[in-house]
Amino acid sequence: MTALEILKQHEIKKTPARMAMINVLLDNKYPMSEMDIKERMAYLYDRVTFYRNVQTLASAGIIHKIVADNTTVCYALNICDHAHNHTAEYAHFFCEACHAVICMNQIKIPPYKLPNGYKFVDCDIIIKGTCEKCNL
Amino acid sequence: MTALEILKQHEIKKTPARMAMINVLLDNKYPMSEMDIKERMAYLYDRVTFYRNVQTLASAGIIHKIVADNTTVCYALNICDHAHNHTAEYAHFFCEACHAVICMNQIKIPPYKLPNGYKFVDCDIIIKGTCEKCNL
DNA sequence: ATACAAATGAAACAGTGTTGCAAAGATAAT
């Protein structure tokens, strides 16, 4: 999937800022922070445009936001090799040592039973600890 | 449990700022944001002191931080009516309409199996939706 | 009462996310 194909498939207009953003995310396997993305977008980067496109791409289902911690927010493409099911959701791992955010494909979000009157929309699971590399 | 008893039990020095903070949390059942707490602490409030005491009280196990969303962070006492087990952890519900953060005692965090090499420390589950009151 | 360590408050700063507005770019119709 190229950035252009992704945009066309979701009927979102192709703009340089969006193309650059998606391409940066395509080039990296792991979820990236605003800073990570900014560093790789160079002159095409404007913070307001970035946040507006985060909104646009997220509500189109192209990317999702991962809040690992209130000071660590990452963005990742919704392309999962292992499933085409866009509604399936997964836990994320946050390494407290290197601050990497990693998608835990193995850990799916179960169907929680909320008390009467509550409506479920979404669920985020953040598992904190130390990652493979940091445990060596 | 009074604020003083809580501090003594954890061998944390009694100071006006800490007493006020714990008392505000004792008076409210639901997790509170910095703003919520500030509004109820009046002249005793200084932001730096607040954040330092969040650290102190959290690492002593008196309070815990709940990151409902990157722009919604709440703090709550670790007093659970239903259990003395401090290591047990629960999911939290975040109402997208009124932004209330509610402890879901019913939903415990299961023992997730991480891939080899990963070390588990902690886990946060945030369930998003709309609450009782907002669904009326 | 004193002495020492811990806690506080103020100023300054960095990062994140938003709003308003004018300019630029894309789209469609004539």
Added chain:
DNA sequence: ATTATCTTTGCAACACTGTTTCATTTGTAT
């Protein structure tokens, strides 16, 4: 091709969150 329209962009300005530094104050044990 030209105009009209709508979307997107980029900039300035702002609000909020969280941290660092440092001088001063306070708590507590003796």
